[in-house]
Amino acid sequence: MTNRGMYIFVWSTIFLWMFFGTGKVGAESYPEVRVLIYQGKPDIVVSSTSGLQAKIGKKSYSIPAQQILTFIPSKKMITWEERQLLASSVMLIPSGKGYLTVNNRPYRGSFLIKYESGKLNLVNILPLDDYIKGTIKLEISPRWPEQAVKAQIVTARTYAVKNLGRHRESGYDFCSSSHCQAYGGVNAEDPIANKLVDATRGLILTYQNQPAGVCFHSESGGRTDSAFNVWGKDVPYLISVDSPWESDSPHASWEITMSSAEISKALQQAGYIQGEIVKLQANPNNHGERVKEFIIQTNLKQFRIPASRFREAIGYDRLHSTFFEVISTSRPVSSQPSFCSTPAPSPIIKMTESDTASKVPDYRAMLDKDWNLDDIITFLKMREEERKEASSSSLKADDFSSNPVKIIEEIEKPPLKENNFVYAEYDQIYIFRGRGYGHGVGLSQWGARGMALEGYSFQDILLYYFPGCDLKKARFK
Secondary structure: OHHHHHHHHHHHHHHHHHHHHHHHOOHOOEEEEEEEEEEEEEOOOEEEEOEEEEEEEEEEEEOOOOEEEEEEEOOOOOOOOOOOOEEEEEEEEEEOOOOOOEEEEEOOEEEEEEEOOOOEEEEEEEEEHHHOOOOHOOOOOOOOOHHHHHHHHHHHHHHHHHHOOHHHOOOOOEOOOOOOOOOOOHHHHOOHHHHHHHHHHEEEEEOOOOOOOOEEEEEEOEEOEEHHHHHHOOOOOOOOOOOOOOOOOOOOOOOEEEEEEHHHHHHHHHOOOOEEEEEEEEEEEOOOOOEEEEEEEEOOOOOEEEHHHHHHHHOOOOEEEOEEEEEEEEEEHHOOOOOOOOOOOOOOOOOOOOHHHHOOOOOOOOOOOOOOOHHHHHHHOHHHHHOOOEEEOOOOOOHHHHHHHHHHOEEOOOOOOOOOOOOOOOEEEEEEEEOEEEEOOOOOOHHHHHHHHHOOHHHHHHHHHHHOOEEEOOOOO
């Protein structure tokens, strides 16, 4: 080889190393995540399909396959019952490619058992994409069109990358409930979804070269909402967009009927009001489609309540979204039915621009840790209690609590206007007629399904619901 050839070869090698070595996610650099599986347990019983190593301090113990290990709290320590050993923490690592099992549920990766306040916590430590594999089937059907499933996978991975360490102070990254992303280990995996996770390895959504603070929900009702309307945070890529692909979704339209007595009880139990409701007014968001807040007059005081909090108190499984209109009527108290399925409707409670121009400072229904949606979900809790029959996108950040505001606010009780309701004589009936399921921000899962059925790619879907974002391979240090 000539000197010139050697020169070209060397510099080509350096170039390829620099490009692929820094731009591609390699197995050795792919991060692990810590997921809290159990908290506050009186005992933890573990076994393995292939044997395991139990590490306590600097000592390691080999355990054969299927042998049961029992751990209990004792004297502010962890006791390994079979060997009567005490430890402040225990690490369990499977041998070979086997799984660790707890309560007969298998999990990839290793376990860390920790003592906390007289109980035990169990943390699952595993590679990021193995964690994603244990979430997808709990969020979306793997039998849906492939491009819709890929869109959900990339959104879930982006959320995880953005929120790594959200529970760092407690010793883990994520909980396994809808508060973060619902996670079920190997039993929650699906072979189709697993292949799609591998096919999209490392892909995340970014905004200005940083992981995007994404969120998702089940159904938008035909139009998504903005982060500003829902959480009071202006995020360039979490804006309202049309979503006309959801006409066949389960909650394309819905209706519930509640009495003022039922609503009063729910809001009292949530600590949001005092007294009994005599009048309820729904105020719209900026687009005039979804409800932003309620002004509630009781026989004692008047209260301003964010629609998201109102929905939480009523129940996500009943009040499926904030995309609704409210119709009111009344009935004599003596009839006392707690539920009315076919009330005679009266005029819709109007939601006008004047209603929106409130004199009260704007509130936020909370969160988002550095806008990583950190607390979009915290507040919500929402997303997934919402879908799981109770769960919970989008959130699927910046900490909204860094600028605290009153969420439930007592306001001066003005004289009631026309159509006053006298609680002693009449019980109000409220009909909620709505669309969609969830907070409505970010990716609509049913919208993604509809787009995929029309031939759109997962890239098309994601860049439509998160305008201004880019798809890139994640880089990990």
